[in-house]
């Protein structure tokens with residue numbers, strides 16, 4: 001029997017949208033769009049301490065920013081509303097009562113102390129920690145009596161004997177022995193259901209046909225599959241997407257780098273590069289084409305083609321993609337995209353930049369071959385907006401300047417020579433030629449002047465043509481910055 005395709009992204013609003021979550025959403029969405037199915041968004045907000053509305057809003061915004069849309073969801077409703085898990089608790093209760101009535105679940109009165117002792121004893125015998133089933137077969141009369149007397153209990157799932165298999169499009173079919181699954185807690189003593197339970201209730205109710213999610217959930221799937229069987233409902237097809245690993249092959253973590261989608265947007269990665277990079281995390285278009293758009297993903301994506309090998313989150317490759325997309329933008333587009341990143345540094349106003357737009361476009365033109373993110377543009381051009389007194393000298397730039405600057409007198413002599421030549425402003429081409437002649441006449445090597453001059457004007461070791469930079473900052477600032485460098489380098 002083939003079911004209508006219905007997939008979902010089910011984030012917990014307990015943090016920003018993780019880059020791995022963004023990939024999960026993207027792949028679910030692409031699968032639905034390719035095969036004419038529906039893509040649902042469900043907010044799993046059952047952890048009241050960690051869930052916030054801000055996170056929820058940010059997640060929805062992040063998904064929209066990526067260009068994803070959904071057919072049912074918390075903001076647009078749909079035939080299976082509500083799409084907030086917390087608003088579905090009465091349904092979860094009904095589902096739990098059903099399992100209890102049919103003997104697939106049972107009340108467990110074991111106290112925390114008792115369970116701790118049990119765990120200790122298991123540890124001592126080097127046994128796997130698992131519930132030992134003490135309450136599994138209590139006589140019904142006793143159960144009723146204790147419950148009626150107000151003794152707290154949890155609901156545990158009664159794992160049947162046997163073996164279970166499920167289809168996983170990424171990892172191949174998975175078979176497990178039910179013995180490996182303990183009688184796990186479905187509903188806590190305070191009445192709140194657990195993730196493994198509610199996710200299945202909601203996926204059944206929302207008629208989810210395929211569950212694609214991160215590999216970290218693979219350990220949960222056996223419990224969930226057993227629930228589908230207990231409910232007598234069709235088991236969805238699964239696809240556990242490979243973990244995104246850093247280039248050190250370790251799981252991506254806050255420690256090793258940015259993990260939130262927003263971090264990359266803030267750094268000014270072009271959106272299309274982010275989407276493209278996410279596509280490459282476990283999937284490939286044809287094995288050779290690396291730069292492709294979301295249309296290609298939608299045309300060709302199939303979960304069967306996702307590889308189970310860890311996807312490597314290679315930041316160098318990500319940056320390279322960023323550069324590729326930047327060079328596909330028109331000059332005007334690129335300038336518009338760089339603008340907010342420049343403004344965010346707070347050294348110039350939008351009105352000022354708009355008033356000098358052709359000037360700004362000239363700078364964008366000079367930088368576009370080099371930059372890989374809009375943030376890099378802002379960083380590399382910060383010297384243009386810095387007060388002359390506080391141009392930041394990068395360590396490598398300072399080192400290069402000191403290494404090449406034989407005598408500070410060279411720079412001083414150059415300043416004296418340059419001053420009258422800038423009386424009418426900077427003619428970049430003319431100053432460039434005259435400067436080269438000046439260096440040659442003195443038998444100097446080019447870096448002996450150019451490195452100190454570069455640090456004086458820009459604070460950077462490399463960058464745009466020095467004389468273009470002179471033109472951008474103008475004659476007074478050029479002279480002033482060299483004067484300041486004479487003091488700072490001496």
Ligand code: GLU
Nearest residue numbers: 010011012044199213217
């Ligand atoms: N709320 C879960 C998470 O954010 C969803 C897991 C699932 O897709 O089943 O990880």
